[in-house]
Amino acid sequence: MASAKKKGRAAVRGKAKPKPRARAKKRVKVKAKKQAKVKVKAKAPAVAMRMIDLDPVRKCGPATSVERLIRVVEKKDAEVVNHLVFLDRHGWYCEHGRGCPAVAPARKHAGRAYR
């Protein structure tokens, strides 16, 4: 009986596959930064300001040099303060004076509306 001897020594060379780059385990140290520096902001005043544009000519007459007239209604809690802010050739000022806190927002308001 002829036994077919298979001589098939196929050279199965297992190609050593290069290992996919070993995943470098990155050890990321996540430091919990718990030192949140919370700066206490200069207390934002809970004040609401409402701007109402007024007509300076109507209010002050045709000869007025007032270019802008803005009523500022300032609401502080329950208190309401009315301001009258003017702009004339001398600049901005409130009926309470130039240093009145209503001047800056009124100015800003005017700049937004007219430029």
Ligand SMILES: [Zn+2]
């Ligand atoms: Zn004022």
